[in-house]
Amino acid sequence: MADPQRELLLDDRMVERVLARMAREIVEQVGELDQLLLIGIHRRGVDLARWLSEEIGRAEGTAIPTGSLDITLYRDDLMAIGPRPIVGDTRLPTHGIDGKTVVIVDDVLYTGRTVRAALDELADFGRPRRILLCVLVDRGGRELPIHADIIGKSFTVAGDDRIEVLVSGIDGRSGVELVKGAKR
Amino acid sequence: MTSRAAAYLGKDLLGLDELTREQILAILDTAEPFKEISERPIKKVPVLRGKTIVNAFFENSTRTRISFEFAEKRLSADTVNFAAGGSSVSKGETLVDTARNLEAMRIDMVVIRHPSSGAARFLGQRIASNVVNAGDGKHEHPTQALLDMLTIRDHLGRLDGVRVCIVGDILHSRVARSNIWGLLKVGAEVGVCGPATLLPPEVRELGVTVFQRIEEAIEWADALNILRLQLERMQGGFVPSLREYNRIFGVTQARLESAPRDLLILHPGPMNRGVEIDSAVADGPHSVILEQVTNGVAVRMAVLYLLAGGEPEKAEAAKGGHP
Numbered sequence: 001m002a003d004p005q006r007e008l009l010l011d012d013r014m015v016e017r018v019l020a021r022m023a024r025e026i027v028e029q030v031g032e033l034d035q036l037l038l039i040g041i042h043r044r045g046v047d048l049a050r051w052l053s054e055e056i057g058r059a060e061g062t063a064i065p066t067g068s069l070d071i072t073l074y075r076d077d078l079m080a081i082g083p084r085p086i087v088g089d090t091r092l093p094t095h096g097i098d099g100k101t102v103v104i105v106d107d108v109l110y111t112g113r114t115v116r117a118a119l120d121e122l123a124d125f126g127r128p129r130r131i132l133l134c135v136l137v138d139r140g141g142r143e144l145p146i147h148a149d150i151i152g153k154s155f156t157v158a159g160d161d162r163i164e165v166l167v168s169g170i171d172g173r174s175g176v177e178l179v180k181g182a183k184r
Numbered sequence: 185m186t187s188r189a190a191a192y193l194g195k196d197l198l199g200l201d202e203l204t205r206e207q208i209l210a211i212l213d214t215a216e217p218f219k220e221i222s223e224r225p226i227k228k229v230p231v232l233r234g235k236t237i238v239n240a241f242f243e244n245s246t247r248t249r250i251s252f253e254f255a256e257k258r259l260s261a262d263t264v265n266f267a268a269g270g271s272s273v274s275k276g277e278t279l280v281d282t283a284r285n286l287e288a289m290r291i292d293m294v295v296i297r298h299p300s301s302g303a304a305r306f307l308g309q310r311i312a313s314n315v316v317n318a319g320d321g322k323h324e325h326p327t328q329a330l331l332d333m334l335t336i337r338d339h340l341g342r343l344d345g346v347r348v349c350i351v352g353d354i355l356h357s358r359v360a361r362s363n364i365w366g367l368l369k370v371g372a373e374v375g376v377c378g379p380a381t382l383l384p385p386e387v388r389e390l391g392v393t394v395f396q397r398i399e400e401a402i403e404w405a406d407a408l409n410i411l412r413l414q415l416e417r418m419q420g421g422f423v424p425s426l427r428e429y430n431r432i433f434g435v436t437q438a439r440l441e442s443a444p445r446d447l448l449i450l451h452p453g454p455m456n457r458g459v460e461i462d463s464a465v466a467d468g469p470h471s472v473i474l475e476q477v478t479n480g481v482a483v484r485m486a487v488l489y490l491l492a493g494g495e496p497e498k499a500e501a502a503k504g505g506h507p
Contacts, residue, residue: 070217073229073259073489086191086210087217087489096225124226 074117107165112146196308199324200366214486255484329362344371352411407448
């Protein structure tokens with residue numbers, strides 16, 4: 001990275017290894033793969049969920065349905081932030097989420113407010129038997145009592161630094177970078 | 185991807201004449217994900233929770249009022265309906281006094297339908313709440329034009345270069361006016377077709393093609409937006425009889441069969457079957473009239489959602505979101 005403000009934390013090969021390990025952990029923790037759904041949080045979580053689904057599919061020989069969740073309309077700070085962000089797609093598997101084991105997939109776990117919003121939104125779609133949280137990076141700094149069940153990597157990051165996860169589907173390459181001094 | 189700056193509409197939505205191309209496209213893009221909410225088991229998201237919206241309808245409307253009400257409820261706003269008949273308006277209260285009284289009860293938005301052109305702007309200048317124009321006199325009906333544009337874009341994949349002909353009473357129609365302004369801004373070609381008595385002479389100056397004969401309009405267009413012929417126009421002497429109107433300007437199956445391509449058929453409703461549109465066309469394979477109704481809810485959700493936002497500077501501070 002030419003930019004001195006950015007520091008590479010994980011390169012593309014490391015991201016792949018970490019995701020492969022996370023896929024194995026999901027299989028271990030869930031057991032019944034026929035009840036499993038991977039729901040990615042818009043935007044980068046969606047790509048990660050697809051990646052994990054393909055990885056589990058390859059290893060276990062069974063296709064794992066994926067979905068996407070945009071939590072914008074469930075945020076708790078919308079009234080404070082000014083003009084509305086454009087809302088992304090929410091697409092859940094056609095047979096719904098009732099009785100399923102839902103793994104929420106996101107790129108970075110920070111304050112926990114996104115996950116809180118995602119849990120509220122999922123509750124409006126049905127009643128999963130169990131919900132797990134799977135994140136590529138846990139950067140600490142929780143403001144709510146929320147924890148992840150499957151974590152790729154944990155980093156301790158200063159409050160005004162930002163973790164950026166890059167995925168090939170959106171950014172053209174994959175990796176995890178630290179952006180120093182960026183407002184969160 | 186629409187930028188957040190484009191998604192800033194200002195305090196009020198008064199008409200498409202004063203929006204930019206980017207703002208119009210931002211509303212349409214925002215409406216897209218809102219469609220899905222109406223397909224959910226629980227058709228409600230909490231985004232406008234705690235906001236109070238007054239639907240002030242000083243003119244009869246069923247579909248527009250219900251559509252706004254659905255949009256508001258699906259965003260979790262609290263709504264109050266207010267109709268002119270039987271209210272203090274019939275006791276002589278002025279529009280601004282009515283609005284100030286409503287505002288004194290701490291509301292956040294007013295959706296207004298009014299028989300006078302400019303009523304929405306008049307109100308918007310005098311109260312702090314957001315104002316949404318749900319039709320003002322012969323001026324504008326912006327959310328109707330937006331839902332028409334969304335429906336056309338859904339089916340034809342684009343608006344740029346699409347030929348849309350508006351058929352019927354252009355002179356008295358706020359739907360026509362909003363459609364003309366909106367469509368031209370997003371790069372569509374617009375035609376109008378109707379009896380000379382119902383075409384405003386200055387319409388050509390807007391850059392609109394005028395068709396005297398419905399056959400020519402059908403030959404030219406990709407989509408027809410067929411307006412309701414208001415029955416009171418007959419008493420006004422603008423058209424001799426409904427039967428004659430149908431014979432000359434009615435969109436019939438036979439006329440559509442002679443078209444070089446399939447035409448998308450839109451109608452803002454309520455329809456006069458057998459007058460401006462034949463039943464076979466209204467219920468035919470290219471009719472998107474009921475989709476317009478469905479899209480209306482999504483477009484109105486998008487408008488309310490975008491208006492409820494604050495100043496653009498605040499968006500800068502919040503950039504990077506909420507990990």
